[in-house]
Amino acid sequence: MESVSDKGIVCGGTYGAFGIKGAFLLADRPAFKLEEYTIEREGMPMKNYSIPQHIWRALWPALLFLAIQLVTSFAAVTVTTLAMGEDAATGYLAENTLLFVGPSFIISLAVFLPLWRKTKKANPALNDGKPKAALIALTIVLFIAYYLLLSGFSIAFSEPITRLFPEVEQVAANYQGALPVQLLVMVVLAPLVEEFLVRGVILNRLSAWMPTWAAVVVSAAIFGALHMNLYQFIFLTILGSLLGWVYIRTKNLLIPILAHVVNNASNLAVRYIVEGTGLVPPAGLIAAIGLVVVVACAILLHRMTRPEPTPEVRQLQDAG
DSSP states (O other), rough: OOOOOOOOOOSOOOOOOOGGGGTTTTTTOOOOEEETTTTTTEEEEEEOHHHHHHHHHHHHHHHHHHHHHHHHHHHHHHHHHHHHHHHHHHHHHHHOOOHHHHHHHEEEEHHHHHHHHHHHHOOOSSSOOOOOOOHHHHHHHHHHHHHHHHHHHHHHTTHHHHHHTTTTTHHHHHTTHHEEEEEIIIIIIIHHHHHHIIIIIIIIHHHTTTOOHHHHHHHHHHHHHHTSSSHHHHHHHHHHHHHHHHHHHHOTHHHHHHHHHHHHHHHHHHHHHHHHHHHOOOOHHHHHHHHHEEEHHHHHHHHHOOOOOOOOHHHHHHOO
């Protein structure tokens, strides 16, 4: 969950250039038996599914997530209205939107954590990475820098962004609540649920029948669509592509979860700093610093996660 400030400065959403095909030459593509779409990964056959079945397996968890949010929101609004009256409830709900989003994330966590564990067992080749301290630290730096780049871009282009996406201010209004509630929902629950769902389940299932780079991009688009507005769809599809790239490179879901936490925590911190002090940092400078550090970190992460050559490849290298 990402948001924006109400001062014309976009503090949430994302902007980047990591969704290119060449960036996802990261993992072995699955072998296909075209007539039945039998998939094998590292000698482990998976179940036979038709293309419509593959699509449905990837989509139904997202639809279930939306259904959980809809039902819990309706229940919260109904109970609050009955308890407080319509006028009082309207004001209370507007000032505490996250308080009523929280239960949907708790329910979703109980649903999608076990589903991710089951999905992970069916696709071990994409989930056998170790959460090395160096990779975790590099990823944290990468996403802090990425947020600097995002903030600089958002400040510099706040007016055209607001004109193009009039829903920006409404997006900001969707993330209201006391600071402890914001920390719990935005920084803890949202990254856990969204990563278990999108990268843990959807990306894994898509990668079983399509090229890895395509699975990353499609799952990122689903991630953006889950936020139900055009502004967040565009920017969060880019963020989702970067998170998917980190997951595919590291083969460990903990690392994109931490990256998502850093992104949302940075968003929250920037909102409070801007709203509390009125200070607007120099857009060009922070964007330039962010861009340089993002590129450097991405290159380092790519090199650190480069797969070891197989014995056959080593033999050919030695012979050469």
